[in-house]
Amino acid sequence: MVEDEAAASDSLVRELLRHGYEPVTVATGAEAMKMCGDVELVLLDLELPDVDGLEVCRRIRSDSQAAIIAFTDRSSELDRVLGLQAGSDDCMGKPYGFRELMARIDAVMRRVRPRPAAPGGEPEVLSHGPLTIDVARREIYVERELIEVTRKEFDLLHYLASHPGAVITRQRLMADLWGNPAAHPLGSRVTRTIDTHVSALRSKLGSSAWIQTVRGVGFRFGREAG
Template identity: 55%
Template sequence: MEGQENVSRALAARLERHGYDVATAPSGAAALESCDDTDIMLLNMELPDIDGLEVCRRIRTISDTPIVAFTDRTADLGRVRGLRAGADDCLDKPYEFHELLARIEAIMRRVGRALGVPGVPARVLTVGDVAIDGATREVRLRGRPVQLTRKEFDLLYYLARHPGTVVSRRRLMSEIWDDTSAHALGPRASRTLDTHVSSLRGKLGHSGWIVTVRGVGFRMGHVYTSRTLPDAEAG
């Protein structure tokens, strides 16, 4: 489907000119692999391998990444089916680019407010040299911005909101990934959590930021830098 690939590349270029970091997926299978590391997904319902509605349904079983679906205005109940399959919003093709931008911004504003426990206002949390802004979803390490995916931010913010507390794997999967389907973690869910913890440690530059408590879960750690070392340790 060379025509669709050209459309995807053109859309990606326009979004990048408006400040977005864009990655394209050539197939439904590729979209499923990348959905959890994406802040928002733009999903064409016409895919070369898997029906777009089925891709949407599968994403909803493993991730709460927001989805904007592109539907065919001539298809019977296209928007209705897209929304029922799990899309957050639908646009009929052809669509206006600036309308797409407005819908993306509206969804991301809603996502930005949906942090932590309902009723608890987003705020800036400081752990050592890391500042985590719950309102703007920005993370800074010693004043320098750290680029995190949506789920990486949610995981870091949740742990930082519970300082000194060991949070179980099951609780993290329930709170961050909304996975309440089983009492015991399956291999896939466990790998998902470990992958995100490992990525966070790498981006923060030290494994000590997130401490593993074997057999239980994780807690927020604290890493001293040469600038913040106590005198006893510095000597």
């Protein structure tokens, strides 16, 4: 938990302990970036005394697989969208209710924790020509070369590859990968969030053919890269 206000930090720690969590608190962005590799979830106040909170979010996302819930004192849609674009899995305005926070923690952790494949269920490895998606290890390979991706980029490609041939709408992507679509209205800024992830994936995969745009609707996984 990254929070520089001691009173708010102490109150939240007590509640998290009561619910079975093992919270570790830091007061600065610099401390957060050092410790993020050893935790499952980061609760990140974006208003920090030393480093811009959005930059802290970006650094944690690039270095760690930890889930991130960000908080902003500014309640505008733009500020929440900036938090999502920086790599958070959810972004809440302050003040917030503890029960809502717990519900969002549960929702985020359900999305990011890998689930073992049941017998006859989802395969642990998806292969499409030169593209391999190792679901268990959360790794992507093209021509056996490991491609470095963020967690959201992995989730997006895996989701599309799990529905080959199907057109997946932007609304469905936002609801299933970002959660709580009511909290993230699909305005132009949130649409750009999805487009940014798609663009980054195409660049890293070396071809735009893996993710095809269906204009005005959404995206479709391309089985073969041209």
